[in-house]
Amino acid sequence: MNTVVETKSAESILNSYITVLSVVSSMLQDIAIGVTDTEKWIAYYPSRKIDLGVRAGSKINPSEPLADCIKFRKVIKDEIPPEFFGFSFTGLANPIIHEGKVIGAIAIQLQEQNERKLRRISDQIVHSLEQANGSVSNVEKGANGLTEISHTLAEKSKHATEEMTKTDEVIRVIKKIADQTNLLGLNASIEAARAGDMGRGFDVVAKEIRKLSNETVISTEKVRTILTNLQTSMKEMAESVEKVVAVGRQQALSTQEISTFIDEIEKMSKELNKYAAEL
Numbered sequence: 001m002n003t004v005v006e007t008k009s010a011e012s013i014l015n016s017y018i019t020v021l022s023v024v025s026s027m028l029q030d031i032a033i034g035v036t037d038t039e040k041w042i043a044y045y046p047s048r049k050i051d052l053g054v055r056a057g058s059k060i061n062p063s064e065p066l067a068d069c070i071k072f073r074k075v076i077k078d079e080i081p082p083e084f085f086g087f088s089f090t091g092l093a094n095p096i097i098h099e100g101k102v103i104g105a106i107a108i109q110l111q112e113q114n115e116r117k118l119r120r121i122s123d124q125i126v127h128s129l130e131q132a133n134g135s136v137s138n139v140e141k142g143a144n145g146l147t148e149i150s151h152t153l154a155e156k157s158k159h160a161t162e163e164m165t166k167t168d169e170v171i172r173v174i175k176k177i178a179d180q181t182n183l184l185g186l187n188a189s190i191e192a193a194r195a196g197d198m199g200r201g202f203d204v205v206a207k208e209i210r211k212l213s214n215e216t217v218i219s220t221e222k223v224r225t226i227l228t229n230l231q232t233s234m235k236e237m238a239e240s241v242e243k244v245v246a247v248g249r250q251q252a253l254s255t256q257e258i259s260t261f262i263d264e265i266e267k268m269s270k271e272l273n274k275y276a277a278e279l
Helices: 001-027 065-070 114-199 200-278
Strands: 032-036 041-045 077-078 088-099 102-111
Touching: 001 032, 001 041, 001 088, 001 102, 065 077, 065 088, 065 102, 114 200
Parallel strands: none
Antiparallel strands: 032 041, 032 102, 077 088, 088 102
């Protein structure tokens, strides 16, 4: 007799929960909520986004956390994997206790994982932006380096131009000396023809020719030195050009990385908008 009275009392309590939770469900439409006894669901109110598909009379899956809540008399908040209901969600379960015994449970379902995924996506966006900013910084540093190298290249080019000017000057001197040598040689021939065996004047002319020849040799050495310097300058210019090319390659890679990051940000932004719409 006592057992019958106790059972009716438990049913009455569970019915009271059902009445209250029906009102709660109408107020909080983003939360799915249900009531069970120790074996089955006795009422279920799906939310706008979550519907477990259970109805009054559906048996409780003994493998799901709700069964542990009833069996072990403990409050549970857990991530329910999609194996049970086809999608994942956050499940909360609280045992209903009457006269020291568990007579059922209240089960609530939320989609907190959407919020966590939203935060994770946001973190990824921030990380990608940081990487993009790093690449932009590298491009900026490369641009500064390119400016410096270009300046050095301009200085080398200017130096090479000055060396070329010196070469032209020496060449003009050599041409002048050659012309004088040719004229003196002609005069020496004329003098020798006139003097015959007594061509003393030829000796003077010959000495002048040797003197001019020595000057020619000296000028030629100067030309060689200047040309050597010019070659060195041209080599340094070539090395500077190689550096410019290397910086250009690095900037191209950085630009490509930025493009990739932007694509990732765009993709994640679309996903973020999708999940934001679902919250």
